[in-house]
Structures are given as structure tokens and as C-alpha cells.
Amino acid sequence: MSKQQPLIKVQQLNKSFTLPKQFFFERRKLLHVLKNINLTIEKGETLGLVGESGSGKSTLGECIGGLQSSPPETIFYDGKPLETLNRDEFKKYRRNVQFVFQDPYDTLNPRLTIEEILLEPMNSQKIFSTKKERIDRAKELMNDVGLSPSFLKSYPRHLSGGQCQRVAIARALSVQPSLLICDEAVSALDLSVQATILNLLMDLQEKYNISNLFISHDLQVVQYISDRVIVMCQGELVETGYVTDIFQHPKHDYTRSLIDSAL
Amino acid sequence: MLEVNQLSLEVLVGKKWLPAVKEVSFSLEEGEILGIIGESGSGKTLTAKALMNILPPKVRIGGGTITYKNQNLQTLPEKEWRNIYGKEMSFIFQNPAVALNPVIRIGEQIMDAYLAHKSVSRSTAKTEALAILEQVGITEPERVFKAYPHELSGGMKQRVVIGIAVIHQPSIVIADEATTALDATVRKQILDLFRTLSRDLNISFILISHDIAAIKYIANSILLLYGGEKLEYGKVDDVFSNTRHPYTHDLLQAVPHHAIKGQRIKGIPGTLPNITASKSGCIYAPRCSYATDDCETLPPTLMEGGRHFVHGLVHQYACHHPLDKMNIVGKAVLEERRHEQTTTIN
Numbered sequence: 001m002s003k004q005q006p007l008i009k010v011q012q013l014n015k016s017f018t019l020p021k022q023f024f025f026e027r028r029k030l031l032h033v034l035k036n037i038n039l040t041i042e043k044g045e046t047l048g049l050v051g052e053s054g055s056g057k058s059t060l061g062e063c064i065g066g067l068q069s070s071p072p073e074t075i076f077y078d079g080k081p082l083e084t085l086n087r088d089e090f091k092k093y094r095r096n097v098q099f100v101f102q103d104p105y106d107t108l109n110p111r112l113t114i115e116e117i118l119l120e121p122m123n124s125q126k127i128f129s130t131k132k133e134r135i136d137r138a139k140e141l142m143n144d145v146g147l148s149p150s151f152l153k154s155y156p157r158h159l160s161g162g163q164c165q166r167v168a169i170a171r172a173l174s175v176q177p178s179l180l181i182c183d184e185a186v187s188a189l190d191l192s193v194q195a196t197i198l199n200l201l202m203d204l205q206e207k208y209n210i211s212n213l214f215i216s217h218d219l220q221v222v223q224y225i226s227d228r229v230i231v232m233c234q235g236e237l238v239e240t241g242y243v244t245d246i247f248q249h250p251k252h253d254y255t256r257s258l259i260d261s262a263l
Numbered sequence: 264m265l266e267v268n269q270l271s272l273e274v275l276v277g278k279k280w281l282p283a284v285k286e287v288s289f290s291l292e293e294g295e296i297l298g299i300i301g302e303s304g305s306g307k308t309l310t311a312k313a314l315m316n317i318l319p320p321k322v323r324i325g326g327g328t329i330t331y332k333n334q335n336l337q338t339l340p341e342k343e344w345r346n347i348y349g350k351e352m353s354f355i356f357q358n359p360a361v362a363l364n365p366v367i368r369i370g371e372q373i374m375d376a377y378l379a380h381k382s383v384s385r386s387t388a389k390t391e392a393l394a395i396l397e398q399v400g401i402t403e404p405e406r407v408f409k410a411y412p413h414e415l416s417g418g419m420k421q422r423v424v425i426g427i428a429v430i431h432q433p434s435i436v437i438a439d440e441a442t443t444a445l446d447a448t449v450r451k452q453i454l455d456l457f458r459t460l461s462r463d464l465n466i467s468f469i470l471i472s473h474d475i476a477a478i479k480y481i482a483n484s485i486l487l488l489y490g491g492e493k494l495e496y497g498k499v500d501d502v503f504s505n506t507r508h509p510y511t512h513d514l515l516q517a518v519p520h521h522a523i524k525g526q527r528i529k530g531i532p533g534t535l536p537n538i539t540a541s542k543s544g545c546i547y548a549p550r551c552s553y554a555t556d557d558c559e560t561l562p563p564t565l566m567e568g569g570r571h572f573v574h575g576l577v578h579q580y581a582c583h584h585p586l587d588k589m590n591i592v593g594k595a596v597l598e599e600r601r602h603e604q605t606t607t608i609n
Contacts, residue, residue: 052446053417160535161303190302191473192550195517196530217447224519224528261448263476 006040007179007211008064009076013037015056015063033059035235041179046205046212048226048243050219050258056235057215061181064213065097066090095125098172102184104164108156114167115152118142121175141170144207145200162193166200173204179211186221198225219262223247231255264467265291265314265435270327272309272318272491282325284309284491291435296461296468298482298499300475300514304535306491307471311439314469315354316344331435350380353428357440359420363412369423370408376427391430399426400456418449422456429460436460437469442477454481475518479503484576487511490536490546497568497578507568507580507587510547545583553584 015034033056041047041064051057062068064075066082075082077093085093101107108117118138128134139149145166156164165185172180182201186194202225205212216222222229229246231239231254239252250256272284284306291297301307312318314329316336329336331352336344356362364372373392374385381388389408396404399422412420421441428436438457442450458481460466472478478485485502487495487510495508506512516529533550545551548558566585568578 052448190535191475192302192514192517192531193535194530195519195528196532198519198528199530219447220519257448261451263451263454263480 004043005079007043007078008041009079010037010039010060010064011074011076013060013063013070013074015059015068015070033235034063037237039230039237039240041211041213043178044205044209044211045227046214046225048222048229049213049215049232050217050222050229051232052258053217054234055232057232058183060232061099061183061213061215064179065099065181066094067099091125095121095175096178098175098177098180100165100168100172100180100182100185103188104161104168105156107168108164108171110156113153113155114142114159117156117167118152118171118174121171125175127175137174138170141174144173144204145170146196160193162189162197165189165193165197169197169200169204173208173210176208177210179213180205181213181215183215184217185214187216187218194221201225219247219258231258264293264332266328266330267310267314268328268330270310270313270329271325272306272313273323273325275321275323280323280325282491283322284313284488286327287486287488287491287493288327289486289493289496291467291469293434294461294465294467295484296457296470296482297484297486298478299469299471299486299488300473300478301471301488302473302535304490305488307488308439310488311354311437311469311471314437315352316348317354346380349376350431351433352435352437353431353433355421355424355428355436355438355441358444359417359424360412362424363420365412367411368408369410369412369415373408373423373427373430377430380431392426395426395430396423399423399429399460400452401426417445418452421445421449421453425453425456425460429464429466432464433466435467435469437471439471440473441470443472443474450477451480457481475514492546493565493579493581494547495578495580497580498576501568501576501578505568505578507566507578507585508547508582509551509553509584509586512586513550513552545581553586555584557583 013034014036016030016032019029019031021028037060049057049060059068063070070082072083073081115138118141119134122128122134122137128137138152142149142152147163147166151159159167186197189197198221201212204210214222214225223243226243228240228242230237231246231252233254239246239250239255246255247259250259268288269286270284270288271282271286273280274283287310289297299307299310309322313324324337331347370389370392373395374388377388377391393404393408396407401407401419401422407415407419442453445453454477457468461468470478470482479499482499484498486493489510495502495511502511506515513531517531519528531550536546543562544560545558545563548554551558563581563583565579565581568580
């Protein structure tokens with residue numbers, strides 16, 4: 001192969017949800033959430049995705065991660081369309097694409113210890129053969145995200161919001177993914193903690209060479225962390241480009257209004 | 264107009280009352296916009312709730328006074344404070360979707376609020392309601408008047424809630440995280456609305472938020488809370504351009520403002536203090552880069568940094584080692600000279 005394949009390629013992705021019927025005989029109405037989306041995510045880059053609430057940015061993230069169904073021949077992983085992957089390949093795809101969500105308290109099971117939370121994905125993906133190896137890996141991960149391994153025996157309720165988010169990041173990294181989808185991953189955190197989590201994400205990305213799809217409504221954060229930025233408005237992709245181009249020379253009116261509204 | 268003096272709040276944990284807010288004082292003048300900044304667990308919402316007399320059952324006022332126009336709000340009989348709350352002081356909450364009743368039309372809800380304090384006919388109330396909708400920047404008041412909350416967008420709902428809050432032309436509006444749940448574009452419009460209302464109707468605002476950019480954009484004076492303690496208080500330009508407390512400095516550094524990838528922003532190491540953990544010494548000491556042994560043991564007293572030359576508000580801060588603009592600049596110059604010397608020697 002002469003040219004390196006992009007990690008993820010999205011081609012003409014349309015996605016719509018059916019709205020509930022108001023009357024019994026009414027025809028089903030569709031709500032078009034994503035309209036003709038084209039994008040690529042290269043290996044090792046951070047792609048920022050900004051837009052207002054309701055612009056479809058989370059749905060796009062979920063489609064890429066395989067949490068939402070998508071039409072055939074629209075999402076390609078390493079050059080292969082998602083629907084042609086067989087069972088084992090799809091499991092591997094799931095392993096390679098990991099999520100970090102907004103509210104760390106909601107995404108960690110309150111009845112499992114941190115150790116169990118970190119071991120669960122490694123068990124289901126059968127990454128290490130012995131339990132000792134997995135526990136060693138869990139300790140290593142805790143060090144990676146800046147938490148003391150002594151937390152392994154505690155429950156999520158004993159940790160603060162920032163610490164929980166670090167655990168969520170460690171869990172996502174435990175299966176050595178190639179793409180991390182951060183859906184508003186720092187929005188719920190306090191300012192002083194937010195900065196440390198952003199730095200952590202950038203350090204880990206460098207260490208493990210992970211691509212990152214960073215979904216956020218906060219322009220300043222996206223500007224800080226991304227290499228390239230995609231702007232979405234009402235399900236359409238209105239502008240895409242490198243960070244400096246978008247923020248200094250926005251071409252689309254919507255992007256301009258978004259930048260002007262920053263305080 | 265509003266004066267809060269040495270207010271302390273206590274939370275019931277198990278069978279003990281633990282201090283959650285410690286001796287916070289501030290004052291509010293007519294037409295002033297005061298911003299209260301704090302991270303989670305700093306006691307900012309509790310302070311606001313104490314002002315509005317809606318403290319949750321397991322929280323009590325441990326000491327201090329809240330005075331509004333020379334009346335002590337805590338000892339006021341219920342009949343009299345019912346005349347003040349909702350009429351002279353009103354409240355705006357974070358989530359406009361929850362603040363409005365989903366099964367009652369918008370117009371009815373605004374009229375309810377109006378008729379609660381005025382005995383006038385329904386038709387007068389309706390004209391008032393339409394007028395207030397127009398004042399808060401709704402383009403089609405007639406349509407919104409007949410709409411249910413779910414038919415409006417988040418920004419419109421927040422405008423309606425603001426309209427309900429200002430319909431009696433109150434002297435104080437307390438907004439608790441009023442712009443946090445809104446989109447960036449809408450946030451700026453709402454903040455601008457606050458500013459026009461403050462100017463046109465001469466309303467004082469207390470804005471409570473963790474969003475420094477929003478507060479910096481709109482407020483006249485700023486109160487910085489951390490772990491239930493007042494760390495810095497003063498006029499906006501005093502606090503932001505002549506920062507004295509290391510926490511304020513670190514917090515401003517943590518904002519990724521126009522930062523470009525590659526230049527690292529500075530986070531603050533460590534975690535926020537638990538409000539119920541008892542501590543001696545400065546509350547920020549464990550995370551502070553300037554902390555010395557004194558900071559661990561001695562609680563800092565509130566220092567005064569000189570009166571603002573226009574507004575006359577004293578800039579206050581609680582720190583053993585206050586930052587000084589001259590200090591920071593002086594240090595940089597010294598280091599530069601030292602560097603020059605070493606290079607010339609080499």
C-alpha cells in the first residue's frame with residue numbers, strides 16, 4: 001500500500017431517528033440527525049468536534065464507536081466497512097475504539113471496586129492469560145493516570161469527580177485502544193481539575209500513540225487539545241480544518257458566531 | 264443595601280454539626296453585579312440559599328447576620344418576609360427546564376407570579392406578562408404566552424424564568440449557575456440581558472458560578488470562595504489584574520484561554536478539600552505552591568489591600584504570602600540578570 005490508510009473514514013453518513021406518531025394513522029416522520037457527514041481520523045491525531053447541543057455531535061461519536069447502527073458502506077475502519085467485519089473482527093474493533101463519557105460517577109459501577117472495574121474489559125477481551133498479569137497491568141494503568149495503586153481496593157464513591165474520571169480513562173486504556181472517543185469528558189469537572197485531566201490526556205496520547213475524537217461544546221478546550229477541528233451545526237458538517245485556520249480565519253458564518261460568543 | 268456579616272453555615276453529618284461555610288462577609292450596593300466564584304464544594308450554593316431562606320433541612324445558620332435595608336432577615340416574622348421574597352429579592356436557578364411547570368402554559372405561570380404579590384385583574388396581569396416577555400428579549404410574546412415549556416428552546420425558557428424573576432422590579436436577583444446549562448452562544452445573550460436589566464431597572468445581581476469567563480465578562484465585584492472560606496474579595500480589576508491570593512492566580516492559569524497545543528496549561532495539583540474535613544491553617548495550603556510551615560498551622564487572617572480608587576471597595580484576601588505584581592516582575596528581572604551573569608562568565 002502506497003498511502004497510509006486513515007484509522008477511521010466516514011463517508012456520506014446519514015442517520016435519522018423515527019419520531020413517535022401523534023395520531024394512529026399518521027405516517028412515520030423522520031428526524032434527520034446526521035446529514036451527509038464525511039470525515040477521516042488519522043492515526044495518532046486529536047480531532048476536535050464542536051457544535052451546539054442538538055447538533056448531532058454525540059450521535060456521530062456513537063456511530064463511529066459502534067453504539068448506534070449506521071447504514072452500510074459509510075464507516076470504514078482501516079479501509080474495511082464496519083458491516084463486513086465478522087464476529088471476532090467486530091469484537092476487536094470494539095476493543096480498539098473506547099469511550100470516555102461526561103459524568104464519571106454514572107459510568108463507573110458503584111458496586112464494583114476500582115480493581116474490578118479495570119479488570120472487567122481485560123477479562124472480556126482476554127488480553128492476558130493469568131490474573132496476576134492483569135492485576136499488574138491495572139497497577140501500571142493507575143500510575144499512568146496519576147492515581148496511587150492503593151485506590152484499587154476502594155469504591156467509586158470514595159473518589160472525587162476528577163479521580164473517577166481518571167479511573168474512566170484508565171479503564172478505556174486497559175485494552176490498548178487505537179481510538180479514544182471523549183464525549184464531553186472534561187465538561188463536568190471543576191476548572192482546576194479540568195486542566196490536569198487535559199494534560200493527562202495529551203501525555204497518554206503521546207505515550208501510547210492513540211487517536212482521539214474529542215467532542216465538546218467548549219471552544220477553548222477544543223482549541224487547546226486538538227490538531228484538527230470539525231464544526232457541526234444541525235447535523236451538518238459546516239467546517240473542517242486545522243486548529244489555527246479555523247480559529248483565526250473561520251470561513252463559515254456559524255463558526256464565526258461560535259467564536260464570537262466565547263467570552 | 265444587602266449586607267452579609269460573618270455568615271457561618273453548618274451541615275448535619277451523622278449527629279454532628281460541621282462547619283460548611285465559615286465567616287463569610289460581603290455587601291451589595293444598588294445596581295451592582297456581584298459574582299461569587301467557587302468550585303464544587305466551596306459553599307457557594309449554600310450561601311445563596313441562606314440568603315433566600317431556602318436552606319435544606321440538614322443545614323442551619325451557625326452565626327452571623329444577613330441584613331437587607333436595615334432589616335435582619337433571619338429574625339423577620341414570616342408575614343413580612345413573604346413580602347420581600349419573590350418581590351424585592353428573587354431567584355433564578357440553574358436548569359430552566361426544571362424551574363417551569365411542564366403542564367401549565369407560560370403565560371399562566373408568569374401571571375401566577377405577578378398576582379402573588381399584586382391584587383389586580385387578570386387582564387392587567389396579562390398585559391404586564393406580555394410586556395415583561397418583550398423586555399427579556401422574546402420576539403413573539405403572544406405566541407410564547409400561549410406555549411407550554413416544552414415548545415421553547417433552553418435559552419427561551421431561561422428568558423421566561425428571568426422574566427418571572429424581574430416582573431416585580433426587584434432590587435436583588437440571585438442567579439445560581441443561571442448560564443451553566445446553556446450553549447455558548449446563548450450564554451452570552453443571557454449575560455448581556457442581565458447587564459441591560461441591571462442598567463434599565465436598577466437591579467442588583469448576585470451571580471453564582473464556577474465559570475470564571477462569564478463572571479469576568481459581567482461582574483463589577485467578585486467574591487472567591489474555596490472550601491467554604493472567603494479567599495479573595497474586591498472589585499473585578501483589583502481581583503483579576505492585581506491578584507493577591509495564589510488560588511486566584513492558579514485558577515486563572517488553569518483556564519485554557521487562547522492556549523495552543525504544545526503550550527501546557529497549568530492545572531492545580533491535588534483535589535478539592537472536603538467541606539466537612541476539619542483543618543487547621545490555610546485551607547488552600549495542601550495545593551499551594553507558595554505554602555510554608557506557617558500556612559499548615561496558622562489560619563490566615565483577612566488582609567486589606569487598599570481601597571479601590573473609584574468605587575471605594577476594599578480589596579480583601581486571606582493569605583500569609585500574598586502575591587504582589589512587583590514581586591512577580593522583580594523575580595523575573597532578577598532571574599534574567601542572573602542568567603546574563605552566568606552566560607557572560609561562561
